[in-house]
Amino acid sequence: MFAYDPQIAAAVAQRPDTIPEVLSVMRTVDGLTADGDGLKWFNGLYLTVTEAVHAQVSTSGLADPGFMAALDVEFAGLYFSALRGFLAGHPIPGCWQVLFAVRAQTRLTRIQCALAGMNAHINHDLALAIVSTSAAAGVTPDHDSGRYTDFTALNATLDGLIETAKKQLQLRLLGDEVPQLSVLEDTIAGWSMSAARENAWNNAEIAWRLRPVPLLTDRFEHGIDGVATVIGKALLVPLP
Known part of the structure; x- marks a missing residue:
């Protein structure tokens, strides 16, 4: 789709082991992608989010910073x-x-692509990452745990980043301004990072x-993908 796609493929060829390695991959993707590529705007927002997570994991008094770091790496993977x-x-x-297929659709806005990526990543991937990280750590995902408290401690920071993005990224992919369209405002207004993260933990x-019933596990994962796909399609309706 883009001439630099082989370079992106090379950048994401290996799974990272640390948050700094995750950030390095994201920065490489950011440097490669053109403004007219919807991937750039999701990746850029996710880079900002991951930098915030890294700062909190590194400096704040979390109950289990090792778990949060491992979750961040698994999630990005x-x-x-x-x-x-x-x-x-x-x-x-x-x-x-649904997002990757319309990367070059320049009628879309940057915020549409950024939120569609966040939708896929949080509404689908985050629950799977929590499960796999918990299994690797030998712990159970539980609302009564310190790990859940750590998880929600990030919400205010992440919500702030999303609200800033909603204001800064209301441009078409190539940077053209869009008219004041209630349909765009309505589409992005209801998207909440903290609500999506809470749903992912649930x-x-x-x-x-x-987990003991693979058939039900497959059906459940298929179901959350289906819901996230519908939301993604709604977010990615091209503007006039």
Whole structure:
């Protein structure tokens, strides 16, 4: 789709092991992508979010900063995996497919692409990352745990970044201004980072308990992908 796609594929070829490695990959993708590529605006917003997470994990008094760091790395790996799969022509979750397929649609706005990526990543990937990180750590995702408290401690910061993005990214992909359109305002106004993250944790608790039944696990994961795909399609309706 873009001449630099092979370079992006190379950048996301290996799963990172640390948050600094995650940030390095995101910065590489940011440096490669053109303004007219919708991927740039999701990746850029996610880079800002990850920098904030890294700062909080590194400096604040979290109950289990190691878990939060591992979750951040696992979470980012799912984005890189989806992008890698798309560029290789492999099947990927539908919620990611709807975004990557319209990367070059310049009638879209930057905020539409940024939020569509956040939708796919949080409404689909985050629950899976919480489950896999919990399994690796030998702990259970639970609302009564210090890990959940750490998880929600990030909400105010992340909500602030999303609200800033909603103001700064209301431009078409190439930077053209868009008229004051109530349809765009209505589309982005209701998207809440903290609400999406809370839903992801709830889904992780459900998915955790479904693990002994692979068939139900598959159906559940398919269901959350279906919901995220519908939301992504609604976010990505091109503007006039």
